[in-house]
Amino acid sequence: MLIVLFLCLLLFSGCSCDIEGDPKAFRVLSYNVQNLFDARLDGGEYPEYQDPKVWTDRFYRMRLDTLSKVLLSDKLSFPDVIVLQEVEGLSVVEDLLSRYLGRKGYRWYAVAKGSDAAIAVAVISRHPIASTAVHGAEGIRPVLEATIATEAGDVCLFALHAKSQIGDGQALRLSLAKVVARASYERPGSAVLLCGDFNENPTSIWDSPSTQPALVDMSHPEAGRYQMAGSLGLVGSRTALAPSLYYCAYLDEGWKDSAPGSCSWDGLWHRYDQILANGKLFDGMGWEYESFSIENLPSLCSSDGRPFAWNVRTMQGISDHFPVLMTLRRR
Numbered sequence: 001m002l003i004v005l006f007l008c009l010l011l012f013s014g015c016s017c018d019i020e021g022d023p024k025a026f027r028v029l030s031y032n033v034q035n036l037f038d039a040r041l042d043g044g045e046y047p048e049y050q051d052p053k054v055w056t057d058r059f060y061r062m063r064l065d066t067l068s069k070v071l072l073s074d075k076l077s078f079p080d081v082i083v084l085q086e087v088e089g090l091s092v093v094e095d096l097l098s099r100y101l102g103r104k105g106y107r108w109y110a111v112a113k114g115s116d117a118a119i120a121v122a123v124i125s126r127h128p129i130a131s132t133a134v135h136g137a138e139g140i141r142p143v144l145e146a147t148i149a150t151e152a153g154d155v156c157l158f159a160l161h162a163k164s165q166i167g168d169g170q171a172l173r174l175s176l177a178k179v180v181a182r183a184s185y186e187r188p189g190s191a192v193l194l195c196g197d198f199n200e201n202p203t204s205i206w207d208s209p210s211t212q213p214a215l216v217d218m219s220h221p222e223a224g225r226y227q228m229a230g231s232l233g234l235v236g237s238r239t240a241l242a243p244s245l246y247y248c249a250y251l252d253e254g255w256k257d258s259a260p261g262s263c264s265w266d267g268l269w270h271r272y273d274q275i276l277a278n279g280k281l282f283d284g285m286g287w288e289y290e291s292f293s294i295e296n297l298p299s300l301c302s303s304d305g306r307p308f309a310w311n312v313r314t315m316q317g318i319s320d321h322f323p324v325l326m327t328l329r330r331r
Contacts, residue, residue, distance in 0.1 A: 019104050023152075024330040027080050028080065028083065030274075030324050030325075034310045036088060037088040044118050068099070081125045083123055083124075086197075097109060097124065114141060125148055128149045129147065130149040133145040140179065141162070143160045145157070160194065181244065193276065193281075198274050199272050203217055203271075212230075234246055238282045247289065262324055275292060288329050292326045292327075294322050
């Protein structure tokens with residue numbers, strides 16, 4: 001599968017940024033925005049977006065406007081980096097920046113998409129993107145690596161969107177985990193964050209211990225064996241971190257949040273949306289982990305408190321996921 005990578009700098013003349021930056025904080029927001037397609041028919045869109053009489057430019061711009069209000073909400077503290085899943089591609093990101101985000105200081109962006117895929121992952125930043133790379137394997141969605149340059153040191157992000165729970169998703173999620181594990185292992189001295197929709201709960205091994213998960217809670221008796229076979233090893237304790245292991249706030253007994261999950265299917269809450277941090281963010285130097293939260297803002301909730309999912313038939317809603325936010329603090 002051919003993977004297309006776009007790395008761009010958005011330039012504005014005479015514009016001003018009225019967001020006050022905090023040099024001691026670095027915030028990363030990850031958000032699955034649920035099928036954000038533009039109104040141009042390219043042929044790879046999902047069927048419900050292929051009728052120009054139904055999916056029009058007016059509705060597309062309405063979605064852009066709604067999303068921009070979410071991303072620029074002061075309740076999200078104007079993240080330094082925004083990682084998006086389920087955008088159609090470069091044109092959507094450029095429209096979002098040129099009409100809304102660019103004037104708030106978001107000028108650097110990268111997009112990765114499989115040539116035969118309908119949706120892409122994107123990284124949008126208020127800091128320079130020093131370098132990028134794309135990692136992949138047969139059948140999986142591309143993983144976008146972006147190194148963000150800051151005054152307190154570089155932060156290496158891996159933006160991903162794993163296959164859903166439908167069909168052969170388990171095998172493809174495991175394949176993606178192996179790709180991410182190998183790529184991130186090559187950045188041993190870097191502060192690394194794995195961001196995106198993993199489509200798997202970090203505790204999934206406890207529900208199906210006989211099936212190898214893509215994410216493995218290292219407190220499980222079989223965790224070591226699965227990690228050696230390619231699963232991403234997760235811990236909920238900073239003291240348990242080691243090379244090749246990632247801190248997952250969901251597994252931290254001291255972590256509390258107002259939302260029981262980041263998305264809901266069949267009446268059940270799930271914690272699919274995650275930002276995982278490596279040990280470099282807990283070593284007392286440079287950027288350090290401070291907090292992680294599910295951002296279930298009232299404007300993003302339906303009447304029952306679940307995500308106000310986008311519905312292309314009624315042209316209402318926002319996304320079937322809540323965004324998640326991680327804050328790093330400069331020591």
